[in-house]
Amino acid sequence: MSRSENGAAVPRRAPLNRERVLRAAVALADDIGIESLSMRKLAQELGVAPMALYKHVANKEELLDGMVSVIVAEVDPPLPGPDWKNAVRHRILSARQALLRHSWAPRVIESRTQAPPVVLDYMNSLIGMFLAGGLSADLTHHVMHALGSRMWGFTQEVFPTPQPPADPGMRAAMFRQAAERFPHIVAIATVGAHDDASSVGQGCDDQSEFEFALDVLLDGFERLHNEGWRSGVPGNRAAG
Amino acid sequence: MSRSENGAAVPRRAPLNRERVLRAAVALADDIGIESLSMRKLAQELGVAPMALYKHVANKEELLDGMVSVIVAEVDPPLPGPDWKNAVRHRILSARQALLRHSWAPRVIESRTQAPPVVLDYMNSLIGMFLAGGLSADLTHHVMHALGSRMWGFTQEVFPTPQPPADPGMRAAMFRQAAERFPHIVAIATVGAHDDASSVGQGCDDQSEFEFALDVLLDGFERLHNEGWRSGVPGNRAAG
DNA sequence: TTGACATGGCGTACAGCGTACACCTACGAT
DNA sequence: ATCGTAGGTGTACGCTGTACGCCATGTCAA
Structure with a gap:
């Protein structure tokens, strides 16, 4: 044509x-x-x-x-195979890759009031992976809610870490002030950092943070599944 | 005055x-x-x-x-006491109550590019609760990332469930169509519902969904802590 | 008492936005 | 030869955030 x-x-x-x-x-x-x-x-x-x-x-x-x-159409189809946990894990990480190519996507996704059909296709397929893994419809329901935006491969980093000012004197002053008012934030932000004042928020790998949280959730889901979780059963809260 | x-x-x-x-x-x-x-x-x-x-x-x-x-200034201060998990749990649920009074708050919070000081105060204090509970700074760092927006008491329900049309005939038709294209969604949405067509998405209690996810996370954090989790140690991924 | 100055409110104006509406033009089918 | 339709245009409206300059008032120094 x-x-x-x-x-x-x-x-x-x-x-x-x-x-x-x-x-x-x-x-x-x-x-x-x-x-x-x-x-x-x-x-x-x-x-x-x-x-x-x-x-x-x-x-x-x-x-x-x-x-x-x-x-969303760019997201890979699910891997076949019996291991639902790994399949879900890989699919979500693939969705994450798609979104990472367009940094504005999370905000737009969140602002939608009606899910486009392709989006429902993705969710439908993800649900199917849990069900195929043997999870009950009930548990899967909760699991999907618990994933929230993480099923798309992003978490809202609610407040981005502010970047320090260029001037070193100013930076040191701000650091001292922050350490006084927000000591705990500074403490965990500088874990493993050699140069405290300049590396606040630097030593932080988004990808591994994301995987850490995803794995905590998936492991938790698996545990509940293996323990025969059923909705409304008291004592479920303390899964330990 | x-x-x-x-x-x-x-x-x-x-x-x-x-x-x-x-x-x-x-x-x-x-x-x-x-x-x-x-x-x-x-x-x-x-x-x-x-x-x-x-x-x-x-x-x-x-x-x-x-x-x-x-x-954010309305959020309750932390409960004293040695049980960090329950203290965190209650504090986050209290933040949730504050946000629930203003349904627009999550979207505004997420749109901020710089965290106001009060917000940093809250995060600092929450971090302090984990540290006081004995969690390492390193683990706490990951934990805060894993909580994400949930530390504020909300999860982005990425796409709100559409409400069905008023006309019953139309509704039945749409339901049949949805069941065909998105069978798994329909399956988990109608769990425990007596009237399938009308109750899609109804039997879903936001509060308990939130608590379910929060507890999966907190239980996971506790388990990692008790197992002596250290960053970069291989084999951490499969916590089971 | 007088003047200076800061604080807080007002009016006007501008550029940019989404989009309703009427119009035109070209093309494919009859 | 005619007509309907798909696709592109031009104009215009109401709305937005906010820059700029002006003015009224209250406070304080001289």
């Missing part, structure tokens, strides 16, 4: 379609950040009048829905 | 201050929703011109920071 250059000079560009709009939106958000993404800028990027976009998406919310779908 | 009515009729209202601005903003957000909260509406609510607000907050972001501070 679209030979990129036909014999004559090409006065009309190929017509837009929904897919091209969505992909351009993803690329533009990668470039300029999701908070700067506007219908006008996206239109400009596509060489088109702003209102032209509305022939392909109903409004900006639907555009964002579509962007989420594009990304 | 502000006798509420002085002798004469009061032609001038008491001057604004930062605190009154913040409290009015919280109340207004409770009323009309955070996405409808604008500087203009807030000013109107306070009987004042929009630009008057800027004498008390630098900009809207700082207003939102302040609103978060107001809420």
Whole structure:
């Protein structure tokens, strides 16, 4: 259909379609950040009048829905095999990789009020992995809630660690002040660090933090499953 | 300072201050929703011109920071006592109560780019509870990451369950369609429900889902602590 | 008493946003 | 030859956050 250059000079560009709009939106958000993404800028990027976009998406919310779908579609299908725990683990880490390519994605995902179908497909498939592993529907229900956003491969790092000022004197002063008011934060932030003042929050590997938490959860789920957990049974709370 | 009515009729209202601005903003957000909260509406609510607000907050972001501070200040101080797990549990559930009074709070908290000091106070104090319980700084570091937004008493329910249409015929049709495309979702959503089609997502108690996940995590932390977990030690992953 | 100054509120104005609406143009089917 | 439709355009509206300059008032020094 679209030979990129036909014999004559090409006065009309190929017509837009929904897919091209969505992909351009993803690329533009990668470039300029999701908070700067506007219908006008996206239109400009596509060489088109702003209102032209509305022939392909109903409004900006639907555009964002579509962007989420594009990304979620990149997540790998589940590994086959009997080990549900490892299969789930790998799938979630694969979802994480997809999201890491688009740092704005978590915020957009969280802002959706209706899950796009592709998103439900993913959740449905993940649930299927637990059920295939033998977990009861009941336990799986709780498990999915417990995973929360972690099933997408991200946790909201509720407050990003502020980066210290460039000036060394100023930095030392702020460090001293912080150590006085927030001694415990400073204590755990500088674990294993050689240079206290400059490495606050540095020695922190997002990937291993994520895996640590994921494994605590998965191990907990497995334990409950093996112990024959049933809903409403008293004494479940203290699993030890 | 502000006798509420002085002798004469009061032609001038008491001057604004930062605190009154913040409290009015919280109340207004409770009323009309955070996405409808604008500087203009807030000013109107306070009987004042929009630009008057800027004498008390630098900009809207700082207003939102302040609103978060107001809420976090409501969280109960920690219970004393040697049982760190229960103390943490109760504190987090208390934070949850504070947030539940303001349903917009989680989204605002997550959107902050710099943590207000009150927020750091809370985190510092929570960390102190783990350290007082004997957990190493290293383990506590991971633990805080693993808690993520749950330390504030909320989990992002990434996609809210859509409510079914009112028309019963339509509802049945959508249910049949969903059961076909997303069988596993339907399976776990209808656990323990008597009327499948109408009760999807109904039999789901947010509070107990939250506690389930929190307990899986806390139990996991306790187990690692008792097993003498140390960072970087291979074999930690499979805690079983 | 007088002037200086700080505090707090006001009015205007601007750029940017999402998008409703009417219009036009080109193309495929009849 | 005509018509319907898909896709792109131009204009316009109401809303947003907020920069800037002005003005009224209260406090304090001289």
